[in-house]
Amino acid sequence: MSSDGGSGAPWRSLTTAIYLPTAVSFIGFGAIVPLVPLTARALGASVAEAALVVALMGIGGFVGALPAGVIADRFGEKKSLVGALFVDVSCLLVCAFAPNTWVLAGAVFVTGLSGAMLSLARQSYLTVAVPLTHRARALSTLGGVFRIGSLLGPLMGAAVVSLWGLQAAYLVAAGTSLLAASVTMALPDLPMPEHEPDQPVRMMQVLRQHAHTYATAGVGAAALMLVRTSRDALLPLWCEQIGLDATATSLVFALSSGIDMTLFYLGGSVMDRFGRRWVSVPAMVIMGACFAVLPLAHSVLAVALFAAILGLGNGISAGVVMTIGSDASPAIGRPQFLAGWRLTTGIGQAAGPLLITAIAAVAPLGVAALTIGAIGLTGAGWLWRWVREPAAQPR
Known part of the structure; x- marks a missing residue:
């Protein structure tokens, strides 16, 4: 191996x-x-x-x-x-x-x-x-x-x-x-790299070498994380705005999370068979479109429908950010590269709720939903442009 x-x-x-x-x-x-x-x-x-x-x-x-x-x-x-x-x-x-x-x-x-x-x-x-x-x-x-x-x-x-x-x-x-x-402790030890580096691998050296990857595919993955985490903040707030009580809100969120939890293996199978774009891009389109039309939802049934579709987009994209990062990681300096990848995507993960908070402080909540939707749809195009499918390797 x-x-x-x-x-x-x-x-x-x-x-x-x-x-x-x-x-x-x-x-x-x-x-x-x-x-x-x-x-x-x-x-x-x-x-x-x-x-x-x-x-x-x-x-x-x-x-x-x-x-x-x-x-x-x-x-x-x-x-x-x-x-x-x-x-x-x-x-x-x-x-x-x-x-x-x-x-x-x-x-x-x-x-x-x-x-x-x-x-x-x-x-x-x-x-x-x-x-x-x-x-x-x-x-x-x-x-x-x-x-x-x-x-x-x-x-x-x-x-x-x-x-x-x-x-x-x-x-x-x-x-x-x-x-x-x-x-x-029962994990088998990993094999040593085939080619040991002559010098210790430095974190900043790896980050500089792969700055272009972070600025392209990494930004797209960060946008995906932003859209994902926005569901957790925006969906309950929208439920509250249209007058749903805590019980109804919990049920709507449980529906979204339940669908989300059942689809991770399907998304992985599609990525392995057809490529990473065929999950990352549709997931962004689905979630972005849902957020863009969320301001039209004014009943529990409408919100539940959008929540279910959000769960679909989030569920099929389980693991896609890790997979894209792993595909791009080098054999030498892999942990350092993945650390930079996690830092890049972590910015997107933290930015979602903060962006919603900032917009909601000065504008209606519907504007926040439209903004997240626009990021999702734009991010889909960005991912299609910059995600590189891994070259096939002989088995």
């Missing part, structure tokens, strides 16, 4: 060592995310301070993107995964017994850092371990596992809190991360 994804064991054989621990740890992570602001409030934080504590997790993930690439290159993907999971265990235990908001905030921030490490190392490992012919399915399945964890995690957290309280949820999450670390 070459370092570029040559022949090797079928990628499904990685289910136990990659997908199972990812699912287990992400369910635990999903369980505690809604509880962090409640814990901060219980420790005496104001509403604004509690919101800041929650934001620190995302900030940690953003700040940790480039260091994660350096660590993965230095220690390898497997050791980085195991180490990050043990850091997660420590942080969750600190959260469980935090004596004040500052300690909680620090632990949450470090959890964001370890999350960046986990995301990058999983992507880098699958890029190398899985044959190119199955790469999109492997990475789309990873994206699907994230979605499943996001759905099941809060349900588990609610059950644990109702029985044993807030602290117990963090202890259970620490247990899931510990279990995930134990299972991850």
